[in-house]
Amino acid sequence: MNDTPRANRLHIGLFGRRNTGKSSMINAITGQETALVSEHPGTTTDPVYKAMELLPIGPVVFIDTAGLDDIGDLGKLRIKKTLEVMDKTDLALMIFSPGNTDFTLEQSWCQELTARKTPIIGVVNKIDEEDVDMGDIEKEFDFPFIKVSAKARTNIGKLKEMIHLNAPMDFELSTLVGDVINPKSLVVLVTPQDIQAPKNRLILPQVQSIRDILDHNSLALVTKDTELRDLLNCL
Numbered sequence: 001m002n003d004t005p006r007a008n009r010l011h012i013g014l015f016g017r018r019n020t021g022k023s024s025m026i027n028a029i030t031g032q033e034t035a036l037v038s039e040h041p042g043t044t045t046d047p048v049y050k051a052m053e054l055l056p057i058g059p060v061v062f063i064d065t066a067g068l069d070d071i072g073d074l075g076k077l078r079i080k081k082t083l084e085v086m087d088k089t090d091l092a093l094m095i096f097s098p099g100n101t102d103f104t105l106e107q108s109w110c111q112e113l114t115a116r117k118t119p120i121i122g123v124v125n126k127i128d129e130e131d132v133d134m135g136d137i138e139k140e141f142d143f144p145f146i147k148v149s150a151k152a153r154t155n156i157g158k159l160k161e162m163i164h165l166n167a168p169m170d171f172e173l174s175t176l177v178g179d180v181i182n183p184k185s186l187v188v189l190v191t192p193q194d195i196q197a198p199k200n201r202l203i204l205p206q207v208q209s210i211r212d213i214l215d216h217n218s219l220a221l222v223t224k225d226t227e228l229r230d231l232l233n234c235l
């Protein structure tokens, strides 16, 4: 999976104050306990990159950031790193928690993202603790919102759908081979299954290439290098 070029992966950045549940959100979406979750604010220091397959989008990278409200010298460094993450982000999740009523900080971070033309989804987390009237928050921002609970896994499926719907168009259009083949043409894929190939399976870029050929209404023939001559003789 890590062979997939960076440009082909949708980079999803999570932003918000400390302790809103950014790391927990990544764990809830990926179904894994990879991001560091702590009840002590400020646990996440360096941005953490987590690559995964998110169906139906395909390969994505989640970027877990430190809270943007960090204070002190170390806090400044974290904020600088978080702004660097914004440069790499294709789609931003802005995380809020229910007690949050002053949106000044969030407004300024959203300005940073909007300046980069990055689409944003607002996520109000921890609704298991306190249900929220979304009207108050929705009128402050001009992007779509969803309320979830990372802990109780409420609305996580809907959040994934929203990520899919709000992903920038060029990711939908990104193609591995479709732009160089014609419909109904025959494409021969040569995939050496050498010692480096994983046992019993094809690697993701190979699978994606086959899918891309099918999506472009072309024909895929797959062979190892050692049988290429036999295949060509069959044509």
Ligand SMILES: Nc1nc2c(ncn2[C@@H]2O[C@H](COP(=O)(O)OP(=O)(O)O)[C@@H](O)[C@H]2O)c(=O)[nH]1
Pocket (backbone or CB within 6 Å): 017, 018, 019, 020, 021, 022, 023, 024, 025, 036, 037, 038, 039, 040, 041, 042, 043, 044, 067, 125, 126, 127, 128, 129, 148, 149, 150, 151, 152
């Ligand atoms: N009740 C509740 N607590 C949550 C939820 N999501 C995260 N937390 C808790 O909030 C605290 C901070 O979570 P964390 O993911 O580390 O926040 P981060 O600083 O934004 O990354 C932890 O104690 C989590 O267990 C949730 O949906 N509901």
Ligand SMILES: [Mg+2]
Pocket (backbone or CB within 6 Å): 022, 023, 024, 036, 037, 043, 044, 064, 065, 066
């Ligand atoms: Mg965190």
